Amino acid sequence: MGIHPRTRRVGLRLRVVLGLALLPMLMGASARSTNFEVEAPTPEIAQQVARYAEHYRDEIARRWLGEPLPDWPRPCAIRIKMTGGEAGGVTSFGFGRGKMLDQEMSLEGRLDRILASALPHEITHTIFASYFGGPLPRWADEGASLLSEDRRERLRHEQFAADLLARSGGWALGELFTIEEYPQDLMGFYGQGYSVSRFLVEMGGRPRFLAFLRDGMKHNWDAATRAHYGFTNTRELDRAWRSWHLVASRTMPTEPSPGDALVVRAQSPHDHDSR
Numbered sequence: 001m002g003i004h005p006r007t008r009r010v011g012l013r014l015r016v017v018l019g020l021a022l023l024p025m026l027m028g029a030s031a032r033s034t035n036f037e038v039e040a041p042t043p044e045i046a047q048q049v050a051r052y053a054e055h056y057r058d059e060i061a062r063r064w065l066g067e068p069l070p071d072w073p074r075p076c077a078i079r080i081k082m083t084g085g086e087a088g089g090v091t092s093f094g095f096g097r098g099k100m101l102d103q104e105m106s107l108e109g110r111l112d113r114i115l116a117s118a119l120p121h122e123i124t125h126t127i128f129a130s131y132f133g134g135p136l137p138r139w140a141d142e143g144a145s146l147l148s149e150d151r152r153e154r155l156r157h158e159q160f161a162a163d164l165l166a167r168s169g170g171w172a173l174g175e176l177f178t179i180e181e182y183p184q185d186l187m188g189f190y191g192q193g194y195s196v197s198r199f200l201v202e203m204g205g206r207p208r209f210l211a212f213l214r215d216g217m218k219h220n221w222d223a224a225t226r227a228h229y230g231f232t233n234t235r236e237l238d239r240a241w242r243s244w245h246l247v248a249s250r251t252m253p254t255e256p257s258p259g260d261a262l263v264v265r266a267q268s269p270h271d272h273d274s275r
């Protein structure tokens with residue numbers, strides 16, 4: 001959260017020294033849409049990211065909540081850093097009195113990977129933050145966000161889950177559900193979170209998954225498991241997930257994810273790096 005204001009201050013000081021002519025190169029460009037304010041190296045990238053962000057916000061909210069999200073009172077800031085590699089992102093939220101008060105997103109990587117993987121992932125976090133008005137259990141927040149990513153990324157996490165199970169057996173679900181801090185085995189954690197989220201959504205649909213999370217956070221996970229999935233407790237659910245995983249990890253859902261649904265014709269990142 002502290003990065004943004006600091007960058008701005010440095011920018012202002014440089015402006016005085018170097019003059020206005022150099023500003024566009026130092027500050028990049030920005031684009032504003034109804035719900036997003038994007039800072040990126042070029043106006044084209046800023047506009048493209050803003051367009052995709054609005055599209056994903058609408059599409060992912062419809063998938064999960066059955067309707068679009070109302071416009072946010074303040075736009076979500078997105079800062080884009082172009083690098084040659086895989087995409088990654090982080091979104092920080094401020095919550096208060098059961099509401100999401102502010103949010104800020106940073107994304108970096110190749111533009112085509114940002115658009116197909118990191119952006120739909122982070123947008124899913126923003127939809128859950130708005131819907132729940134507070135932080136979600138990590139495994140579900142990450143797992144459900146991964147479900148929005150493109151096929152390539154989902155296959156990678158399928159593999160992380162398989163590797164984790166082969167290596168250590170993974171977390172018992174009763175334990176996974178209560179993990180609050182990211183554990184050291186981050187890939188295993190993302191892999192299992194993804195696989196369990198996929199299992200629960202395929203078994204009972206998205207509304208049930210959300211109701212399960214709400215109940216689990218408020219009461220306890222055994223009771224929520226019983227109420228929403230009909231298993232006696234998380235141990236029974238754990239057993240069911242493991243048998244499902246043996247088969248399902250080799251097949252992908254036929255429904256395209258939000259990240260699959262757009263044909264991404266992104267500009268080569270090298271066009272921008274040279275600036």
Ligand SMILES: [Zn+2]
Pocket residue numbers: 121122125141142145
């Ligand atoms: Zn995430």
